[in-house]
Amino acid sequence: MISEYADNGYNSEALGFFDLMRNLRVKPHRVSILSVLLACGNLGALRIGEWFYNNVIQTGFQSDILVATAIMDMDAKCGNLDLARSLLDETARKDLVCWST
Numbered sequence: 001m002i003s004e005y006a007d008n009g010y011n012s013e014a015l016g017f018f019d020l021m022r023n024l025r026v027k028p029h030r031v032s033i034l035s036v037l038l039a040c041g042n043l044g045a046l047r048i049g050e051w052f053y054n055n056v057i058q059t060g061f062q063s064d065i066l067v068a069t070a071i072m073d074m075d076a077k078c079g080n081l082d083l084a085r086s087l088l089d090e091t092a093r094k095d096l097v098c099w100s101t
Contacts, residue, residue, distance in 0.1 A: 003035040011039035015048065033061055037070040041077035049074045065091070069098045 005014035040049035061067045075084040
């Protein structure tokens, strides 16, 4: 549901479902994290995105290239190009998607 909401522009609803999932103590996975980061970027919700970035670190997804790319995309969409560039510079295994973000 989180992915479908985010993919169809219902970004606030995607964040709400993620919050519900968290309150039910359901552990997030790659798809839910990617979807929430997309929703944050679409909303320009940098502060919420920063909270999710901390959550990414806590759950161990920071080394996932798709998650790293989604974080860069969110930062860029929220106007934080310096942080997006910094994350690109820090990413060890850059791929075409990472460079294209």
